[in-house]
Amino acid sequence: VLKDGSFKNLSGWAQEIATKRARLGNPLYQSIRHFKTFRSIFLNKVEAFVGLHQSSITQQDIILWNRTLNEAFDRMIELFTMYYGQVSEAQVYAQKMLISELSTPVxxxxxxxxxxxxxxxxxxxxxxxxxxxxxxxxxxxxxxxxxxxxxxxxxxxxxxxxxxxxxxxxxxxxxxxxxxxxxxxxxxxxxxxxxxxxxxxxxxxxxxxxxxxxxxxx
The missing domain is CATH 3.30.750.24 (STAS domain)
Structure with a gap:
């Protein structure tokens, strides 16, 4: 995202990981907590980079990087929760269909x-x-x-x-x-x-x- 400003690769990754987490039954709040952790890690790296190269970095660069990373993480969380919800709903539906297909409940x-x-x-x-x-x-x-x-x-x-x-x-x-x-x-x-x-x-x-x-x- 920082290299070319493109968010096109986020959807595939979000769908893959969300599907795995939902099928494993991992609580959604745990994944959201991980996003928060990694957002802090990325922003800390940017801060450290700025500290090493202050002479060649402008205030506009810092604002752009900060805005880009936050937008990327916000989009990731939105995509992740959407795909997670879809998989969870599909699992619930499948369970209800299994109940329906029971041939001899009595x-x-x-x-x-x-x-x-x-x-x-x-x-x-x-x-x-x-x-x-x-x-x-x-x-x-x-x-x-x-x-x-x-x-x-x-x-x-x-x-x-x-x-x-x-x-x-x-x-x-x-x-x-x-x-x-x-x-x-x-x-x-x-x-x-x-x-x-x-x-x-x-x-x-x-x-x-x-x-x-x-x-x-x-």
């Missing part, structure tokens, strides 16, 4: 009882015909009871709760009882704060307890 553990483990946020399943898949599989497996395990759900909000209750209500219309297990303390607290009523749904703290009771009953 696990049959007996002739009449099945388990549906929820991993991640319930909202991740919203756009993937999740409820419809559950209905079809529960019916095909001729289940009379479906255990929905929330052990893998870190948190819940009103929208996610509505999604969950929609599945529960649809199962009820099919004559399938629903049991919910693995409700974390955070989820229970949120449910109380939101005024969510779980009293009409059978719940267990642990999946194994529900499986033991339901298999014994059925």
């Amino acid at each position: 696990i049959s553990i007996s002739d009449t009882v099945g388990v549906l483990p929820i991993i991640g946020q319930i909202d991740d399943y919203k756009s993937n015909d999740f409820a419809e898949k559950i209905m079809v599989q529960a019916k095909d497996l001729e289940l009379s009871c479906l255990i929905i395990d929330l052990s893998g759900v870190p948190s819940i909000d009103t929208m996610m709760t509505n999604e969950l209750f929609q599945v529960v209500n649809m199962l009820e219309l099919l004559g399938i009882d629903t049991t919910i297990t693995g409700i974390r303390p955070e989820i229970a607290l949120t449910a109380v704060q939101l005024g969510i009523d779980f009293s009409k749904i059978r719940t267990y703290g642990k999946l194994k307890d529900a499986v033991s009771d339901l298999l014994h009953i059925r």
Whole structure:
């Protein structure tokens, strides 16, 4: 950049490094911190060079070098964060597609009882015909009871709760009882704060307890 004032080589480098960092899961703030460090190193080098060649360097040269380096670093950070964001979004999308492509999210553990483990946020399943898949599989497996395990759900909000209750209500219309297990303390607290009523749904703290009771009953 200092040689010819061109920024044309920045994009390729930024894309390559941002892609590597995003795929490795390196936090974005760490990379931004590195940019800050290297900016200081470059400017210190310019300062040292000016100190050695004061007689041949004008104030305009110093201003130009300072402006050029800062603009280069600013462009690099902009490009880097843009490419990092693109790769991160692509990874999130791929994960959601993987959830969508799961062929058998309902696990049959007996002739009449099945388990549906929820991993991640319930909202991740919203756009993937999740409820419809559950209905079809529960019916095909001729289940009379479906255990929905929330052990893998870190948190819940009103929208996610509505999604969950929609599945529960649809199962009820099919004559399938629903049991919910693995409700974390955070989820229970949120449910109380939101005024969510779980009293009409059978719940267990642990999946194994529900499986033991339901298999014994059925």
